[in-house]
Amino acid sequence: MQLQYFLLLAAALFCIGIYGLITSRNAVRVLMSIELLLNAVNLNLMAFSNFLDSILIKGQVFTVFVITVAAAEAAVGLAIVLAIYRNRDTVDMEQFNLLKW
Amino acid sequence: MAQFLLETVWLVPCYALIGGILAIPWSPGIIRRTGPRPAGYVNLVMTFLALAHSVLALQLTLNQPPHEVFIPWLSTAGLNLTITLDISSVSVGAMVIITGLNFLAQIFAIGYMEMDWGWGRFYSLLGLFEAGLCALALCNNLFFSYVILEVLTLGTYLLVGLWFSQPLVVTGARDAFLTKRVGDLFLLMGVLGLWTLSGTWNYTELADWAANTQVDPTMITLVGLALVAGPMGKCAQFPLHLWLDEAMEGPVPSTILRNSVVVASGAWVLIKLQPVLTLSPVVSSFIVAIGAVTAIGASLIAIAQIDIKRCLSYSVSAYMGLVFIAVGAQQDDAALLLVLTHAVAAALLVMSTGGIIWNGITQDVTLLGGLWTRRPMSGLAFIVGILGLIAFPPLGSFWALLKLADGLWGTSPWLVGIIIAINALTAVSLTREFCLIFGGKAKQMSERSPEVHWPMVLPMMILLGFVLHLPLVLQSLSLLPNWADLNKDVALLLIWSSIFGCSISAIIYLGNIPKPVRLPWKPLQDLLAYDFYTPKLYRMTIIFSVAQLSKFADMIDRFVVDGIVNLLGLFSLLGGEGLKYSTNGQTQFYAFTVLLGVGALCAWITWPFWGLQFLSLIF
Numbered sequence: 256m257q258l259q260y261f262l263l264l265a266a267a268l269f270c271i272g273i274y275g276l277i278t279s280r281n282a283v284r285v286l287m288s289i290e291l292l293l294n295a296v297n298l299n300l301m302a303f304s305n306f307l308d309s310i311l312i313k314g315q316v317f318t319v320f321v322i323t324v325a326a327a328e329a330a331v332g333l334a335i336v337l338a339i340y341r342n343r344d345t346v347d348m349e350q351f352n353l354l355k356w
Numbered sequence: 357m358a359q360f361l362l363e364t365v366w367l368v369p370c371y372a373l374i375g376g377i378l379a380i381p382w383s384p385g386i387i388r389r390t391g392p393r394p395a396g397y398v399n400l401v402m403t404f405l406a407l408a409h410s411v412l413a414l415q416l417t418l419n420q421p422p423h424e425v426f427i428p429w430l431s432t433a434g435l436n437l438t439i440t441l442d443i444s445s446v447s448v449g450a451m452v453i454i455t456g457l458n459f460l461a462q463i464f465a466i467g468y469m470e471m472d473w474g475w476g477r478f479y480s481l482l483g484l485f486e487a488g489l490c491a492l493a494l495c496n497n498l499f500f501s502y503v504i505l506e507v508l509t510l511g512t513y514l515l516v517g518l519w520f521s522q523p524l525v526v527t528g529a530r531d532a533f534l535t536k537r538v539g540d541l542f543l544l545m546g547v548l549g550l551w552t553l554s555g556t557w558n559y560t561e562l563a564d565w566a567a568n569t570q571v572d573p574t575m576i577t578l579v580g581l582a583l584v585a586g587p588m589g590k591c592a593q594f595p596l597h598l599w600l601d602e603a604m605e606g607p608v609p610s611t612i613l614r615n616s617v618v619v620a621s622g623a624w625v626l627i628k629l630q631p632v633l634t635l636s637p638v639v640s641s642f643i644v645a646i647g648a649v650t651a652i653g654a655s656l657i658a659i660a661q662i663d664i665k666r667c668l669s670y671s672v673s674a675y676m677g678l679v680f681i682a683v684g685a686q687q688d689d690a691a692l693l694l695v696l697t698h699a700v701a702a703a704l705l706v707m708s709t710g711g712i713i714w715n716g717i718t719q720d721v722t723l724l725g726g727l728w729t730r731r732p733m734s735g736l737a738f739i740v741g742i743l744g745l746i747a748f749p750p751l752g753s754f755w756a757l758l759k760l761a762d763g764l765w766g767t768s769p770w771l772v773g774i775i776i777a778i779n780a781l782t783a784v785s786l787t788r789e790f791c792l793i794f795g796g797k798a799k800q801m802s803e804r805s806p807e808v809h810w811p812m813v814l815p816m817m818i819l820l821g822f823v824l825h826l827p828l829v830l831q832s833l834s835l836l837p838n839w840a841d842l843n844k845d846v847a848l849l850l851i852w853s854s855i856f857g858c859s860i861s862a863i864i865y866l867g868n869i870p871k872p873v874r875l876p877w878k879p880l881q882d883l884l885a886y887d888f889y890t891p892k893l894y895r896m897t898i899i900f901s902v903a904q905l906s907k908f909a910d911m912i913d914r915f916v917v918d919g920i921v922n923l924l925g926l927f928s929l930l931g932g933e934g935l936k937y938s939t940n941g942q943t944q945f946y947a948f949t950v951l952l953g954v955g956a957l958c959a960w961i962t963w964p965f966w967g968l969q970f971l972s973l974i975f
Contacts, residue, residue, distance in 0.1 A: 273951060279944075285944070348942070348944055351941075351942075352940065355939055356940070356941075
């Protein structure tokens with residue numbers, strides 16, 4: 256096993272997340288893409304922790320924190336989506352372009 | 357006391373200037389209760405003071421060498437501008453003529469301007485003119501002569517434009533200012549060019565310099581031509597002559613001064629510059645040519661005019677042309693004498709016609725007639741004016757013309773022919789004017805025409821007496837050419853030309869030839885009557901090109917210069933208008949731009965590692 260493959264997998268996952276983040280019309284899918292991004296990061300952290308810092312494993316500690324924060328962020332994100340949905344009866348990202356020029 | 361008067365003769369222009377300033381308060385806007393008349397009286401007193409002072413000083417200068425007075429004016433690095441006054445019998449004599457004529461013109465104006473409210477302005481400008489002319493007579497420095505000429509140009513503008521509610525006055529004043537200004541500006545070029553050549557502006561030193569110097573002939577020719585251009589405009593010479601015609605829109609009393617003295621101010625400078633101008637034969641022949649063309653052209657035009665004042669103004673141009681011929685032919689004594697005799701005679705003619713206009717109302721000679729029996733004083737004055745102007749012995753101009761013709765006889769006889777021709781033509785035009793005004797039957801406009809009141813007749817009669825006495829005065833000052841040395845043939849020719857001109861004209865206009873007289877070829881008559889169509893000529897050449905050029909420059913300014921700057925503004929405006937659409941409200945678009953930015957930044961930072969090295973780093 257080599258570090259690069261983990262990193263490449265994580266990068267692929269990150270890019271897939273980016274693609275989802277930019278192209279999804281459903282706001283919930285945007286949040287899901289963000290989760291993909293965070294998980295790609297977590298994969299990176301875990302890989303680095305195993306291959307470069309196997310004694311102190313600070314990367315794993317980071318990962319735990321990221322998972323926690325990601326959970327909180329997803330909760331708040333869903334709350335925001337709900338709040339918008341209550342007002343506008345839709346979660347289509349293309350309907351949310353009111354704050355332009 | 358006597359010496360004191362001579363030493364303080366430079367006060368004469370100051371009297372006139374003070375008189376001019378004192379007249380201002382009686383402008384209608386300042387002193388409202390007294391009416392305008394005190395302005396005239398105050399000015400008259402000051403002019404009389406100036407006249408008395410200069411007459412007393414003249415007696416003292418007669419048998420003395422001229423001396424100079426220096427008044428420092430400005431001294432900067434490498435340039436000392438010192439006002440040089442030349443106190444000689446010529447300059448003081450000129451001041452006597454100026455103040456004397458102005459005194460008479462002011463008395464005349466008291467009568468003529470009786471029904472006018474503008475005395476304050478009128479008399480203050482007359483005072484300014486008197487001061488300027490006296491200062492010019494005294495001034496022995498080319499630079500300050502130029503300064504004074506420019507002040508007088510402004511004065512002409514204001515004086516011609518006295519009755520500015522008349523549209524023709526406004527255009528006349530404009531033309532008088534601009535035409536003279538153009539000449540003066542050329543003169544300025546000449547004045548500055550002369551400084552680099554000679555290093556002095558003092559006329560005496562200039563004469564010394566000119567006597568023993570070797571300069572580049574092209575250079576001195578160009579400088580000389582520029583120096584001539586100033587007097588050309590001032591003296592209403594071709595092609596800068598239209599202004600004098602249009603300046604006849606001004607009030608008659610100022611015309612007295614203008615026709616006699618103001619136009620001569622250019623001739624005065626020209627005469628003083630004669631040593632410098634002689635350096636280049638081209639310039640000399642140019643002066644002669646201009647003078648000859650003007651003299652012939654203007655005296656022909658004068659014959660074809662129907663306006664009393666314009667008949668006279670073209671004669672003035674013609675006589676100034678004779679002065680030019682005299683200067684070009686190095687006859688400056690004759691030129692000075694001619695200026696003197698012309699001044700008094702021309703002033704008398706204008707005074708006489710001014711009286712006719714005053715209660716004849718019309719200025720059209722074809723509407724006047726038969727005034728001789730009722731206006732003998734004006735008629736006599738006119739006759740004496742004619743005789744004083746043309747070569748009629750023993751009156752003044754005969755001697756001046758004789759001296760001039762005699763001086764030219766040996767060198768260029770064809771110029772003598774021109775002088776004789778001009779004398780005859782002037783005789784024709786003046787006699788024509790006399791016959792049309794005073795001869796024949798009374799027409800509607802002149803049926804009831806009383807003689808004018810004393811303030812206008814008195815100066816006329818005094819001046820008439822002076823014109824008659826001028827030969828005696830000249831003789832006592834031994835200014836007359838010596839009869840024994842003169843060429844009697846020339847004298848006879850001149851006399852015959854005068855008699856010929858006068859009698860032809862009298863026969864035509866008093867005889868039974870149908871009036872108005874028509875030339876067999878009408879276009880020629882129109883050509884002369886319309887002054888060779890000079891206004892059209894100006895409009896088609898100079899005015900047209902300057903107007904087009906200024907329109908073009910205006911367009912460049914509006915569209916190109918302004919346009920470039922406005923384009924910059926417009927560009928930034930459109931930039932803002934266009935770029936604001938980048939804020940399109942889509943959160944995902946913002947995320948995309950953030951990613952693009954981060955990606956670009958990363959690419960930039962990792963740029964050195966790109967290529968095979970980068971791949972080897974990964975794999």
